[in-house]
Amino acid sequence: MSNPDYDAVREDIKKIIPNKDWDDGSLGPILVRLAWHASGTYDAHSKTGGSNGATMRFHTESSDPANSGLEHARKFLEPIKEKHPWISYADLWTLAGVVAVQELGGPIVPWKPGRKDKANETECPPQGRLPDASQGEKHVRAVFNRMGFNDREIVALVGAHAIGRCHKDRSGYDGPWTHTPTRFTSQYYIQLLKQNWTTKEVNGQVQYKDDKDKLMMLPADMALVWDPEFKKIVEEYAKDKQAFFNDFAAAFGKLLELGVTRSSGEARL
Ligand code: HEM
Structure with a gap:
């Protein structure tokens, strides 16, 4: 695709956020949680995990108890992926989090495209990398x-x-x-x-x-x-x-970038 239209994707994400049938009337919170959990598996030491790859599409990661409920967020984004098939899931999920923060009145979070979807289950990070809410x-x-x-x-x-x-x-x-x-x-x-x-x-x-x-x-x-x-x-x-x-804005932008490498031609601010 020579000229992918990220603004068109942003507009389509904005449109699905108000939803009177969901929780308090907005998909924003669960989209932010999806972007965070897709990224928060990163391990700086082994340089594994993170948003690149969209590995939560696979059972190993989607069945981590910490990710319970995020199947709803992924499903809500599916029609947008179908309409813009050139965007990777990894870019779509992270962009949805950024758009949601802004739509709910938060700051503009820096975001760059260029994540690629990994092809198979074996590239999933192990379960248990996300925080345990019962701990201090x-x-x-x-x-x-x-x-x-x-x-x-x-x-x-x-x-x-x-x-x-x-x-x-x-x-x-x-x-x-x-x-x-x-x-x-x-x-x-x-x-x-x-x-x-x-x-x-x-x-x-x-x-x-x-x-x-x-x-x-x-x-x-x-x-x-x-x-x-x-x-x-x-x-x-x-x-x-x-x-x-x-x-x-700075920390969430950094979170979404963890483990993302791009060839120089692909980076676009
Ligand atoms: C100590 C770290 C954290 C722990 C233990 C934690 C734990 C949780 C838990 C248990 C839920 C409830 C899930 C549910 O029952 O639907 C939740 C929801 C949520 N978390 Fe966190 N979280 C942490 C950090 C973060 C971070 C860093 C972000 C984003 C930057 C985030 C964003 C959210 C959002 C937006 C929701 C609401 C989702 C919804 O309404 O469906 N959390 N978190």
């Missing part, structure tokens, strides 16, 4: 350090929990992190600091609830206020939305 700061740091992220980038990235919710039929956890789950805001940090979080058991798993039992946090979210270094950054982002937006 040590695990969260270890998983994101493995991808190549520092404390500031970790806290910025998890701020995406401003949007969307947990589902009993997927992770087993239940509820939204903020009162505005279809708006990309700094509310995640504000709520983390503001509410009196206490434990609650759902489906045999411990999560945290506010006093009115309207909002939730995962143990891995609470890690951001339990750890004093993380907490300083949470406090900064709660006060300074622009700092969060700038740092999120």
Whole structure:
């Protein structure tokens, strides 16, 4: 294809995002989660995993319990792939995350095309590379350090929990992190600091609830206020939305690029 029209793909992604039959009325959150889980398998040491390859099309990766529910996101994007068959799944999934962040009122995330779809199952990263929500700061740091992220980038990235919710039929956890789950805001940090979080058991798993039992946090979210270094950054982002937006855009753009190599002619900003 000599002149692939990425803007046309962006427009088609924008059109499917408002969806009154889905959760809080938007596909945005699950598209952001798809882009993140496609990319967050990266291991900087072995240089394996990451968004390049779209290996979540294969059983080894799609059946990782961490990816439960993402089949819906992949299915929603299928008609767009059919309409623009020249785009790789790896580019489509990452671009959908970027478009969703922007459509929900978040920052413009830098994105480049050029990912290629791997041909077979054997190229999947092993299961278990994505973070475990039941764990605390040590695990969260270890998983994101493995991808190549520092404390500031970790806290910025998890701020995406401003949007969307947990589902009993997927992770087993239940509820939204903020009162505005279809708006990309700094509310995640504000709520983390503001509410009196206490434990609650759902489906045999411990999560945290506010006093009115309207909002939730995962143990891995609470890690951001339990750890004093993380907490300083949470406090900064709660006060300074622009700092969060700038740092999120840079860190999410970096996440989507992990493990992506292109021949020079293919790179296009
Ligand atoms: C410590 C790291 C993280 C953990 C343990 C974690 C865990 C989870 C869990 C358990 C869910 C609920 C899934 C469901 O039941 O549907 C979820 C949803 C979500 N996560 Fe994370 N996550 C982490 C980091 C991130 C990052 C870095 C991003 C994006 C940059 C992200 C974006 C989302 C979004 C948007 C949703 C909502 C999906 C929806 O509404 O369908 N998460 N996460």
